[in-house]
Amino acid sequence: MPQLIRLVARRMPADREAVAAALCDVRRKAWTGKLMDLANRFGESWVRRADAEAAAASIATPEPDEDQLRHALRTVIAARLRAAGPDAQAALDSISAELLDATGHLLPADRHATLAQQVAWAFGLDRTETASFVAAAIRAEDRRRAELRGAEQAARAKRRDEVARLRAWEKSLVGIEGIPGLLGCTPKEALRWAGAGLLPVARRQRDRGGRERWEFDPAEIIPLKRDSAEWRRAEQEAAPTRKGEAPQKVSLTRVGNAAIARVAALDxxxxxxxxxxxxxxxxxxxxxxxxxxxxxxxxxxxxxxxxxxxxxxxxxxxxxxxxxxxxxxxxxxxxxxxxxxxxxxxxxxxxxxxxxxxxxxxxxxxxxxxxxxxxxxxxxxxxxxxxxxxxxxxxxxxxxxxxxxxxxxxxxxxxxxxxxxLERKGPLRAAAAPVGIGDLKAGDALIAFSRRDVLDFRAELVRRGRRVAVIYGALSPEVRRAEAARFRNGEADIVVATDAIGMGLNLPIRRIVFSALKKFDGEGRRDLNAQEVKQIGGRAGRFGRFEEGIVAVLAGAGSPDFVRHLLNAPPAPPAELRPQVQPDADIVQAVAAEIGSDSLFGVLARIKRAVLRLDDPNYRLADMTQAAAIASAIDGVGLALMDRWTYALCPVDERDNGIQRLARWAVDHAAGRPVVPPAAGRLPDPMQASGEELQRGEKVHKRLVAWRWLSLRFPAAYPDMERAEAETMRLDHWIEDVLRQQRRGRTALAG
CATH class of the missing domain: 3.40.50.300 (P-loop containing nucleotide triphosphate hydrolases)
Incomplete structure (x- = not known):
């Protein structure tokens, strides 16, 4: 009632229509909640809160019944479905893919049929056309579900087989003490031949005492028995002929599997x-x-x-x-x-x-x-x-x-x-005292270490009347460049950014202000190190624009002495000097040939277990966790091994169901169906976009990056590059328009 009285007072002199309009405004929030409850009750997971808000905003009667609420929502949903594709089938595919991307799960069959009916209604199909469209959608969905289940089952079976194969192989390995029984040689001969590289080492392990233990594959050792007599004869010929004479160097050609030699090239x-x-x-x-x-x-x-x-x-x-x-x-x-x-x-x-x-x-x-x-x-x-x-x-x-x-x-x-x-062109110094958020000035860059913190700081600065640009990792290069241009040309006074600002983007920054001196690095929260403070802080003091660069800390975030110490710290000695290496297509093919397997998961498991030992003096194996996870998900898809290896390299975000999405795309690819590029559908007015809607747009953009990456490698399976580029450009413009909004109070990113 108090809210209603305030709204009516603003409309004075108020008649019956003004009071009714004010009453509608008061009740819209409750209507939105009721519409979301109705959507959840009917399992319509494609309904967004923004849809419910738009439907509530369209109602002009203070006491609508449930049918009126549902009709308003169906009208809004129909408009969004029509915007999702040029025809009913494209719209259904787009919305289905969007829901799968968001949840990682397929819609239940009955819900998919309901969605198909709503799409048909949105595109104005008559009763006969609707029945035909829904029936075709059900058949296509049943076929796709069967293909996905088949691919998943085949992948699981392959993984079980490969794990069993790997374990059996590991159990079959013998130590150096087992070589004499395989080759009919003496233990000393076995040691000499292994040391000379004549016996291929399948795996190197460290025992509890730290000593290296060599293990050999009997299947590769036994065929070398025919060569052992030649090795023995060569050693005898090279033996010293007089007392005190040094033995001659033995020149022997290593005999072994050519594929193993290629695989061992990782070391x-x-x-x-x-x-x-x-x-x-x-x-x-x-x-x-x-x-x-x-x-x-x-x-x-x-x-x-x-x-x-x-x-x-x-x-x-x-x-x-x-x-x-x-x-x-x-x-x-x-x-x-x-x-x-x-x-x-x-x-x-x-x-x-x-x-x-x-x-x-x-x-x-x-x-x-x-x-x-x-x-x-x-x-x-x-x-x-x-x-x-x-x-x-x-x-x-x-x-x-x-x-x-x-x-x-x-x-x-x-x-x-x-x-x-090279030396820095202008001096860089740490500020003597912390900086309050109200003391930020034009030319300052405020550094945060999460997207949420960047947007929260942006909202607070906009509320204080500052013009703000933002830069963080989830933004596309085009949007980052546009935001940088706004700061560079004076359209924005302050830039709020993550550590993404530390690489490239030469900006006229007077002062870098850290909002935190700790960051999450994927494993846990830790203090910033000297290299990070220097890399990010060094963006302050653009040569020719500012005489010096200043690096400060936000009030309440930590001590300026910490920043000063790290800025002046010498380069820290690296904890690891061995460069990281990873397999490429040639190595993957070689290992597959060696183990006689078409399983990408099996190939990567063998590489991880046996190709490069953990204590190799020169190299260390890069983390292949995501590639192995993708391999495990798509091994049951009917694509060639090297095509699956390409998929394993595709840049996806596991937190956004990226691996499940790749598996679905790979199933379509293998079935000969074109993979449709992701689409954002209807985008809300940038002035009204919430933080949730901005994040949804950013996620669709990242999915388009993965789609375009695959399109360059599989153009026949991912044929609509023009459409993908147009959607990418549309999202870039929309995201930039959202970020440009500088309204005080409830900002465009709130919510």
């Missing part, structure tokens, strides 16, 4: 890159803090070369490298996981690190952000790029922390190294 990983090893390469290691001109130095050299590559960690930075080359008068093509731009006649290429060409020699290459060699998820890509890029002159750019690892890689490759150390 000789540098040799895997034949083109690079055939060249006389020189590595120029350029290190220095942020804002020291590393990229500028290397790009100047690349632009004067006849041919070359510029390899960046992000698609956004690959675009910036391409722009930088073009500004120097050099045309360059572009290659990223989801995008190709070919410039006819160009002999330069800007690319993401994972897209590094390995077979076409060039004069100069740049590999940026080499400190990511230590990154748990992507470090192996930097190992492959630095070891394998076929360039006569390789500029490796990074923070000083990368120096020991790059030197180790150069040593393994036999490359010479020239080290160049």
């Amino acid at each position: 000789r990983y540098a040799a895997h890159f034949a083109t690079a090893r055939a060249m006389q390469r020189r590595i120029v290691l350029v290190t220095g803090p942020t804002n020291s001109g590393k990229s500028h130095t290397a790009l100047d050299r690349l632009s004067t070369s006849e041919s070359g590559y510029a390899l960046a960690p992000l698609r956004l930075l690959a675009h910036e490298f391409r722009d930088a080359l073009e500004s120097r008068g050099v045309e360059a093509s572009l290659s990223t996981g989801e995008e190709r731009i070919h410039v006819p006649g160009s002999r330069h290429l800007a690319a993401t690190v994972e897209m590094c060409p390995l077979r076409n020699p060039v004069d100069v290459a740049i590999v940026d952000e080499a400190q990511l060699l230590h990154d748990r998820d992507r470090g192996a890509a930097w190992t492959a790029a630095i070891m394998g890029v076929p360039a006569r002159e390789v500029f490796v750019l990074g923070a000083p922390e990368c120096i020991p690892m790059v030197e180790r890689i150069a040593q393994l490759c036999g490359d010479s190294v020239e080290k160049v150390s």
Whole structure:
């Protein structure tokens, strides 16, 4: 009643219609809740809260009955279903995929039939057409469910078989003491032949005392028995003929499975890159803090070369490298996981690190952000790029922390190294006192370590009347670039960002302010380390714009002394100097041939267990957990092994049911059905978009990234690239429009 009185007072002088309108406004929240309850009661999981709110807003009578509420909701839902696709079938596919993406589960069969009926009604099909459409939808859904069940069952069966095979293989292995019985030799001969590399070691283990135990596969040892007599004769011929004379060196050719030799190349990983090893390469290691001109130095050299590559960690930075080359008068093509731009006649290429060409020699290459060699998820890509890029002159750019690892890689490759150390162009200092949120000024960047914190700080600053830009990892490169432009041209005073700001995006930042001195790194919360504080804090003090950069901490977030200490700390010695490595298509094929299996899960399990021992002195195996999970999910799909390996490399978010989505796409691919690109459907007005709706749009955008990645590799199965690119662009514009809203009070991102 108090709310009703206030609303009526605003409408004074008020007549019956004004009072009725005010009463409707008061009751809309309750109607929204009732509509959501009705949708849940009928199992209509495709109804969003925004739909219920829109339906409640359309009701003009103060006391609607349940039928009127349902009709209002059906009208709103019909509009959204019509916007989901050009025809009824496309809309049904789009909404079904959206629900599966959101929940990870298929709709129950009866609910799918209900959705099909609502889609038919939305598109105005008559009774006969509706019955035919629903029946066809039920048949298609039943067939797809059967295919998915079959694929899941086949995958589980393959996994059981491969686990059993692996266990049986491990049990069959024998130690060095078992070799004499297999070859008919003495224990001393077995030790000598194993030490000479004549006996292929299947697995190396450490016992409790720390001693290395070699294990051998009898199936590979027994065929070598015919060669043992020749080995023994060669040893006798090389034995000393006079007392005190040193034995001659035995020259024996290792006899073994050629596939095993290829597989074992993981412990000789540098040799895997034949083109690079055939060249006389020189590595120029350029290190220095942020804002020291590393990229500028290397790009100047690349632009004067006849041919070359510029390899960046992000698609956004690959675009910036391409722009930088073009500004120097050099045309360059572009290659990223989801995008190709070919410039006819160009002999330069800007690319993401994972897209590094390995077979076409060039004069100069740049590999940026080499400190990511230590990154748990992507470090192996930097190992492959630095070891394998076929360039006569390789500029490796990074923070000083990368120096020991790059030197180790150069040593393994036999490359010479020239080290160049650059100093920061302007001073960087820690602020003496914490900064209150009300004391943030134009040119400041506030750093948070989660998307939620970024948006919460944004809302608070907008409430205080500040103009704010935001940058965080879930945003596409295009949106990040647009937000950076708003800050750069003065449309926004303050930028609120995650540590994504620490890589690329040269911004005119006067002061970096940390809102927290701890972050979650995927395993737990920990203190920021020196390299992170320097990388992010170094974004302050744009040369030529500000005389110095200032790094501060938000009031209540920690001590300025902590920041000061880390800014002045010397580079920390790396905990691990062995570069990370991971298998490629050749290695996967070799292992599959060795174990005689078509199971990708089995191949990856064998690689993890046996190909590279844990204490290998030169290399360590990268984390393959996600690739193994994808392999396990799609092994039952009727695709070739190498096609499944491609799927295993696709960038997906496990937290967003990414693996289940890949499995569903792979089933369609194997069945010969085109995979429809994800779609966001009708997007709300940016002025009214809630935080939940913004996050939904970001998730659809990430799904489109995965779809486009697969489309470049399987264009026949993922044929509608034009539609996917149009939807990606639509989402980019909408997300940017949402972020541009600077209303006070209830911001566009609240909710």
